[in-house]
Amino acid sequence: MALFSHRVQQIGTENAFKIGPYINEVAATGLKVIRCNLGEPDFPLPAHIREEVKRQLDADMTHYVDPQGLPALREAIAAEMGARRGLAITPDRVVVFPGGKPPIGFSQEVYCDPGDEVIYPSPGFPIYESFTNYLGLTPVPLHLDERKGFAFNGDDLAPLITPRTKLIILNFPSNPTGGVATQEQLESIAGAILAKARRDVRVYSDEIYENILFDGSVHHSIASVPGLAERTIIASGASKSYSWTGGRIGWAVLPTAAEAAMFKTLNINYFSCISGYNQLGAKLAIESPESRPVIARMVSAFQERRDVVVAALNAIDGVTCQVPKGAFYVFPNIGGLCERLGAIERCEALPADLRAKTSPATLVQMFLLFRYGVATLDRRAFGVIGAAGRHFLRISVATALEDLEEGMERIRRASQDRAGFDAFVSEGRRLS
Numbered sequence: 001m002a003l004f005s006h007r008v009q010q011i012g013t014e015n016a017f018k019i020g021p022y023i024n025e026v027a028a029t030g031l032k033v034i035r036c037n038l039g040e041p042d043f044p045l046p047a048h049i050r051e052e053v054k055r056q057l058d059a060d061m062t063h064y065v066d067p068q069g070l071p072a073l074r075e076a077i078a079a080e081m082g083a084r085r086g087l088a089i090t091p092d093r094v095v096v097f098p099g100g101k102p103p104i105g106f107s108q109e110v111y112c113d114p115g116d117e118v119i120y121p122s123p124g125f126p127i128y129e130s131f132t133n134y135l136g137l138t139p140v141p142l143h144l145d146e147r148k149g150f151a152f153n154g155d156d157l158a159p160l161i162t163p164r165t166k167l168i169i170l171n172f173p174s175n176p177t178g179g180v181a182t183q184e185q186l187e188s189i190a191g192a193i194l195a196k197a198r199r200d201v202r203v204y205s206d207e208i209y210e211n212i213l214f215d216g217s218v219h220h221s222i223a224s225v226p227g228l229a230e231r232t233i234i235a236s237g238a239s240k241s242y243s244w245t246g247g248r249i250g251w252a253v254l255p256t257a258a259e260a261a262m263f264k265t266l267n268i269n270y271f272s273c274i275s276g277y278n279q280l281g282a283k284l285a286i287e288s289p290e291s292r293p294v295i296a297r298m299v300s301a302f303q304e305r306r307d308v309v310v311a312a313l314n315a316i317d318g319v320t321c322q323v324p325k326g327a328f329y330v331f332p333n334i335g336g337l338c339e340r341l342g343a344i345e346r347c348e349a350l351p352a353d354l355r356a357k358t359s360p361a362t363l364v365q366m367f368l369l370f371r372y373g374v375a376t377l378d379r380r381a382f383g384v385i386g387a388a389g390r391h392f393l394r395i396s397v398a399t400a401l402e403d404l405e406e407g408m409e410r411i412r413r414a415s416q417d418r419a420g421f422d423a424f425v426s427e428g429r430r431l432s
């Protein structure tokens with residue numbers, strides 16, 4: 001008998017967190033690390049929300065509360081999510097979670113049995129693929145094509161929908177590509193779902209970046225397309241919109257109250273409830289007129305940094321970078337850079353067991369971190385299946401502008417350091 005279950009041996013991770021110890025190791029050598037790895041706004045929690053959390057602590061909101069989420073917060077979520085999407089949402093369909101992450105795995109647990117197929121975007125948030133494998137479901141990655149600006153429509157989705165499909169995960173604005181769906185695109189995707197998917201197939205619409213939009217882009221939800229609200233789980237949360245990743249408040253709107261009750265049961269089984277003081281902070285964040293201007297300032301800083309970073313990357317020989325319309329990531333193609341550094345041959349020459357855990361972009365990612373002190377993430381961090389031969393990095397722009405400028409300059413220098421790259425790979429210490 002093995003110590004670890006077969007199931008847990010299938011689980012993946014979120015490398016943005018996993019490389020934390022590597023960053024500490026590099027920082028301990030005295031090299032300042034430019035952290036472009038984490039998807040975490042670098043702004044403080046807005047003062048009005050902070051004050052409300054403190055007030056609620058003082059009011060003794062420190063006990064067990066409703067496992068589905070405080071009714072007052074669920075009312076605020078139902079009203080706001082419904083108004084923005086033109087939908088009538090009742091609070092009994094809302095469930096609150098410790099962040100936007102848990103409803104991903106919970107949806108897979110609630111709706112899918114082993115062997116059921118889960119369609120998810122790739123590159124995409126790593127937890128989609130991780131949980132699919134963990135639960136013994138069948139992963140069906142929808143590969144996003146760089147030539148189409150990482151966008152897709154119903155024609156791309158339709159061939160993946162089969163009688164075994166149970167869950168279709170969408171994520172707009174997208175991590176890591178920054179893609180924002182147009183209304184036409186969502187209608188086309190919805191058309192494919194209505195035409196091909198069984199009535200009990202659920203769409204998981206991860207809208208956690210709904211407020212981080214550039215160049216006047218507008219957020220649309222697939223739930224607003226007629227016929228889709230009945231099938232869609234709309235997920236969002238406080239982490240990105242209010243620069244509050246540590247508050248651990250996320251939420252989902254379920255198609256029915258009965259489905260919400262299943263998620264509530266999972267909440268009870270896993271963590272009972274979420275801190276009441278933070279939930280009331282989130283209620284204020286959603287309802288306060290002070291929140292919109294704070295979000296607008298944060299978004300305009302992200303947009304300015306995006307412009308600087310995209311221009312700097314495109315100026316590097318061997319790197320091409322599209323201009324994202326939302327979220328706070330850029331996702332450059334580093335194929336040319338991998339070739340220039342010899343990363344593709346070096347990767348091919350690695351022993352088979354190591355080669356299975358790495359890629360040319362991973363070698364570049366590690367080289368940038370350990371030799372140049374720039375923390376990025378490789379393509380494999382956003383879905384392993386089908387990542388081979390796709391050479392990309394994700395760079396988070398949720399870092400100070402001066403640091404990003406310095407980081408891009410370091411990447412430029414690294415891109416010319418073939419000897420340094422060779423020595424790094426030959427040393428063989430951190431290659432996956």
Ligand SMILES: Cc1ncc(COP(=O)(O)O)c(C=O)c1O
Binds near residue numbers: 039
């Ligand atoms: C697409 C996507 N969904 C969900 C989450 C989870 O957010 P939270 O920190 O609220 O759990 C993230 C965080 O990076 C994300 O990028």
